[in-house]
Amino acid sequence: MNQKARLDTIIHFLNEHQNISVDEACKLLDASPATVRRDFKLLSANGEVEKNWGGISRKIDYPSDMKPLTYRSTHFIEEKKAIARKASDLVQDGEVVMIDGGTTTLELSKILAHKKIRIITNSLLIVNNIHIERNGWEGAEVFLTGGFLYPDSGMLVGPEANKNLMGYHADWAFLSAGGINESGLTNSNQLVVETERTMIEQAEKTIVLADYSKIGIKSMCQVCGFDKIDRLVTNDKLEDEHFALLQANGLDEQNIILV
Template identity: 45%
Template sequence: MKTNRHEEIMKVLAESGTLSVEEAVARFGASVATVRRDFVEMAEANLVRRVRGGIQVLHNEQTMPIAIREVQQREAKLAIAREAVTMLAPGNVVFIDGGTTTLQIGSCLPGIPLRLITNSLRLAAAIESQSTRRAVHELFLTGGFLFPGTGLLVGPSAQASISQYHAQWTMLSVSGINQSGLYNDNEHVVESERLMIAGADRVVVLADHTKIGKHSMCHIAGLDEIDVIVTNRHPDTVDALEAFENAGVEVLVAE
């Protein structure tokens, strides 16, 4: 089916960045004409960029479907989530925002009593699926408007819900983090993230190396509002991580 083939093409792009016509023909068993037609349709839908002989991924969090973004840097994101949850203690209240890195928290929560508050239906479902841990985790959803295609609850109702609570921890995914602070591509969730930051004792940012030193459309908060950054090791981010530490932010590197 064409839709399924488009999804598979996007998954390949998420891992490799580019895909040629010849590679797609060999991988999917489709004709050259079919593959070229797929590439044209996906480019017209603003999912990919056409290049000579094939297509290239668009580096745009807003246009990339969340199911595809989850594939990108998946092993690093899981390692980061595993490192982040080691900081939690029994009885902690934790804000967790919706993002492809914080989503991984759902599969690696420790088996200790926790109260978890999230605006992400996808994360809630991931936590609920861990049947052996249901008894020790209390899960609170914020309510609000379900923003299409994201699984995120946003808007005034979500913000009012977040404002009711106080937490020991806030754990955030971001689109970028640099010396100016945190950034997100989705303006609809920024205010909720700010309220989570304001309502917690300590703020942890989960960001793989592709987010380090980057910025995007919406500024969330400055570095002075962040306590810990959890990331993965990569040679391109050494200087940036050192600068974060010099600014007073604790940096944890997940192996």
């Protein structure tokens, strides 16, 4: 493996994980510590990663408008993956799934890409990742809604997107959360919220994926009340106060899936 291939492998690894140590990289690249250190030095000199004692880590907080369709938040990657894995267990072969945009639902889509299901989404980022995950015609069939491409988030929104969603019927709607508070589910973009509402309408069951940092947070736009949420998948790092908030609104052990 030559240098360029090694650097690519490291970057690829960091897209999936938060950080990588010298030892891990040695195994991954089949190279000596000296070489790995030289590679790390190169990457950090280029400003692509952050150097720290024992390894390197992803730079937190990309300027989001610079890398439009790539990963946003690099925080809680492992937590999000765990939540996604748990949520994916709900889905059986042959079912139809609607997936909202968001970093946690993105992880979910990577897993679901391998199942024999139909996926309907309005997120370009998710479609791109499914395309990478699966092999040609194997795995899930994908249906994308049409509509206006919202530049920042890479999501398709507007009346056309909604009309498209209304043309489909799904077993599950997997939604991401901007925040969950006493009034229910909220998100930051009005146009995206519209499509989320439509997904809720068109699906049998609505599942919300939210790591613990989202509970107690209120975003600008109201998506729906707790009555529409059938299941909430979240971390077990949940504070008592937040757990009480959920229970007071009708979500109990049955509906809350902790990972």
